[in-house]
Amino acid sequence: MKYFSELDHKVYDSVEELEAAEKKALEAKDARKVEAEKVEKAYGAMKEAKKAYEVATEEYQKALSAFCDKYGSYKTTLRPGELFNLDPFWKFFYF
Numbered sequence: 400m401k402y403f404s405e406l407d408h409k410v411y412d413s414v415e416e417l418e419a420a421e422k423k424a425l426e427a428k429d430a431r432k433v434e435a436e437k438v439e440k441a442y443g444a445m446k447e448a449k450k451a452y453e454v455a456t457e458e459y460q461k462a463l464s465a466f467c468d469k470y471g472s473y474k475t476t477l478r479p480g481e482l483f484n485l486d487p488f489w490k491f492f493y494f
Contacts, residue, residue: 402416404420406421407424
């Protein structure tokens with residue numbers, strides 16, 4: 400007699416093989432769910448960080464604009480990765 404698994408849609412020769420395969424499939428599904436939750440959590444954290452970055456950028460631009468209006472210019476040194484990320488093409492020329 401053959402046994403069909405509705406979980407993985409495969410045929411097994413014994414009930415023991417069927418149960419073992421279904422148990423393994425369910426464990427893999429649970430592990431995948433846990434990993435997916437980690438990805439969703441990281442995505443949420445990234446979205447929050449992006450919002451905070453946008454707010455900080457707007458505040459910086461306002462402060463810089465006010466300073467330049469009052470004193471004419473603002474001079475500083477930018478280091479790689481401090482204020483913005485350059486794409487690989489520009490990194491070749493500057494760093």
